[in-house]
Amino acid sequence: MSGSSSKAELRAIALAKRDALSDEQRAAAAEAIARRGLPFEIASGMIVSGYSPIRSEIDPAPLMRRLAEQGAKLALPAVLARGKSLAFRAWSPDDRLMLGPLGILEPSPAAAEAVPDIMLVPLAAFDPLGHRIGYGAGHYDYTLAHLRKMKAITAVGIGFSAQQIKAVPALPHDVALDYVLTEKKVFDFRS
Known part of the structure; x- marks a missing residue:
């Protein structure tokens, strides 16, 4: 594969x-993204799932707090098993989180399950067409494909502008994002 980089290299x-x-x-x-908010209207009671940042991911908490003030209900993902869809559990900024099986903070199993209308998606890299590179486990691709059979879900990638690359070698099972928000720019891929 000369001349083109693998997903692993790009990641x-x-x-x-x-x-x-x-x-x-x-x-x-994180504050710049929160100040700008989402590039579309939030209807009261819409469920927005965020994520608990790991490694050096951008923290979606400031944006999530702003969306909650606008009437959104919040949820966070819980990893049930590899190769399975993520579960989403209701969460509000004052709720305590617990360590999930992958060492990621998630709401208690007692929290109500929710299916998000808007999914904030972490990423390793993204390109100008809305393709993302995650960490290789496929959790988000699988979850979006699975949940979109039930209802329309807007997938909003969140990252730093430094994570933009020229092109992601996209595979058929990869799910493109609807938007990517960085501190500098809003990318809209829906057209």
Whole structure:
């Protein structure tokens, strides 16, 4: 495969750029995204799923708090098993989280299950067509494909502008995002 990089190589390069950002840059980017909000109307009672940031991911909490103020109901994913759809559990910013099986913070199993209308999606890298590179487990691709059989879900990738790459080698099972929000720009891929 000369001349084109593999997803693994592209992931490594983008994550190295993301890791190089300072705590101040990360916090400022999260606040910039929260200030701008989502590029579409939030209807009261809409369910927005976020995520608990791992490694050097951008923190969606400031944006989620803003969306809650606009009337959204919040949820966070829970990993049930590899190769299975993520479950989403109701969450509000004051709820305590517990460590899930993959060491990621998630709501208690006692929290009500929810199917999001809008899914905030973490990413390792993204391209100008709305393709993302995740971490290779396929959780989000699988979950979006599965849940979209039930209802329309708007997938909004969140990342730093440093994570943009020229092109993601997309596979048929990869699910394209509807939007990507960075601290600098809103990408709209729906057209």
